[in-house]
Amino acid sequence: MPHFEKIEYKPIPVRELLLEMKNLSELMIDLAYSAALFNDKELAEDILELEARVDTLAYLLDMEIMVAARDAKDAEALIGVSTVAAATDKISDAAADIAAIVTHNIGVHPIVSAIFEKVEKHLSKATVREGSVIAGKQVGKLELAARMGVDIIAIRRNKEWIINPKDSERVFRGDVLITRGAPQGIKDFKELAEGSLTKLEGQ
Amino acid sequence: MTEQKQFEEIVARMAELKDTSELMIDLAYSSLMLNSRELAEEVQRLEEYVDQLHTDFELLVLTSDFKKEEASGFLGLIRLGVATEKIADAAAEMAEVVLRGVEPHPVLKLAIREAEETVTQACVTDSSPLINKTLKEARVHEETGMWILAIRRGEKTLRPKADSKIQAGDILIASGYAEGVNDLKKLASPEQSCKIE
Numbered sequence: 001m002p003h004f005e006k007i008e009y010k011p012i013p014v015r016e017l018l019l020e021m022k023n024l025s026e027l028m029i030d031l032a033y034s035a036a037l038f039n040d041k042e043l044a045e046d047i048l049e050l051e052a053r054v055d056t057l058a059y060l061l062d063m064e065i066m067v068a069a070r071d072a073k074d075a076e077a078l079i080g081v082s083t084v085a086a087a088t089d090k091i092s093d094a095a096a097d098i099a100a101i102v103t104h105n106i107g108v109h110p111i112v113s114a115i116f117e118k119v120e121k122h123l124s125k126a127t128v129r130e131g132s133v134i135a136g137k138q139v140g141k142l143e144l145a146a147r148m149g150v151d152i153i154a155i156r157r158n159k160e161w162i163i164n165p166k167d168s169e170r171v172f173r174g175d176v177l178i179t180r181g182a183p184q185g186i187k188d189f190k191e192l193a194e195g196s197l198t199k200l201e202g203q
Numbered sequence: 204m205t206e207q208k209q210f211e212e213i214v215a216r217m218a219e220l221k222d223t224s225e226l227m228i229d230l231a232y233s234s235l236m237l238n239s240r241e242l243a244e245e246v247q248r249l250e251e252y253v254d255q256l257h258t259d260f261e262l263l264v265l266t267s268d269f270k271k272e273e274a275s276g277f278l279g280l281i282r283l284g285v286a287t288e289k290i291a292d293a294a295a296e297m298a299e300v301v302l303r304g305v306e307p308h309p310v311l312k313l314a315i316r317e318a319e320e321t322v323t324q325a326c327v328t329d330s331s332p333l334i335n336k337t338l339k340e341a342r343v344h345e346e347t348g349m350w351i352l353a354i355r356r357g358e359k360t361l362r363p364k365a366d367s368k369i370q371a372g373d374i375l376i377a378s379g380y381a382e383g384v385n386d387l388k389k390l391a392s393p394e395q396s397c398k399i400e
Binding site for chain 2: 107
């Protein structure tokens with residue numbers, strides 16, 4: 001049985017709730033596909049937790065909208081916000097459905113890796129090797145998005161996943177990084193992490 | 204169909220399903236940000252396309268020759284497809300907000316603009332190196348990290364093709380990490396910043 005808690009109303013700006021829901025839902029899609037692609041149960045379990053977080057946000061946002069609507073005109077303007085929020089919630093549900101394929105030990109047929117080689121946005125797993133130029137650096141300082149169109153979405157360290165690492169988070173030797181981005185950037189980044197490429201572009 | 208050929212078809216359908224569902228999310232957010240009926244209608248058209256693609260995919264998976272012990276993996280494929288289709292559905296629901304004819308609430312615009320993955324528009328001015336280049340030659344994604352979702356030319360909104368040529372006065376609608384927005388604007392309008400309605 002899932003556990004449900006009472007969620008109390010808190011005054012949080014709708015913009016903040018919506019922003020977090022949008023960011024989380026899109027992050028969760030990539031994490032979920034990664035969990036399916038790499039058949040990673042622990043990552044899949046973390047996605048289920050994120051899904052619960054999005055549910056809470058959706059609940060809070062609905063309450064916020066109810067409080068904000070003073071008349072019919074407000075209601076007409078705000079219903080769209082609620083619709084979009086519900087859609088981000090649906091996206092995070094879909095991500096959780098993908099995660100459940102992994103947590104329920106169903107698994108995806110091995111051709112899944114061929115599928116993920118054909119898509120536009122690639123996902124990859126790389127281990128930071130000794131001597132890599134990125135070892136010891138802060139995620140933000142690497143400027144991966146600007147340099148190579150790559151984004152680190154999760155770091156595996158000490159048997160735990162750090163989801164969506166902050167700019168101030170450092171990468172260490174032995175970390176397993178999941179990245180998303182354009183195929184070439186992803187390929188270059190893997191080589192940087194593994195040490196076969198030793199120069200960060202623009203440095 | 205040979206087994207090899209069938210696998211290739213399954214892979215191609217699922218990859219297309221995934222790419223299209225994500226394109227739809229970007230287009231749906233763009234339609235909200237710009238209050239654009241055209242982009243919202245494009246999302247609806249893609250939703251119909253995805254439905255067909257998904258059915259084709261499921262039929263291909265179900266008609267594959269597989270052994271009993273492979274059933275679980277095939278079930279996983281089916282579920283992956285269902286989830287991806289659900290993502291496309293969610294995008295279509297977002298686009299509906301625009302099609303109902305009420306101007307999207309300003310808070311939506313704010314949230315989309317501030318998000319980690321955002322949508323933006325940039326106008327192509329006379330001094331832009333992009334002019335007369337095809338999208339393939341322009342390499343906008345490699346240069347800026349932004350994907351071009353649509354090109355607005357006068358009254359028309361065009362879906363980008365590799366051989367579409369960029370013209371002065373075009374407005375590029377693009378999505379990507381927030382870090383790429385300024386790079387795209389600089390590439391499209393190098394000298395002056397241009398104000399779009």
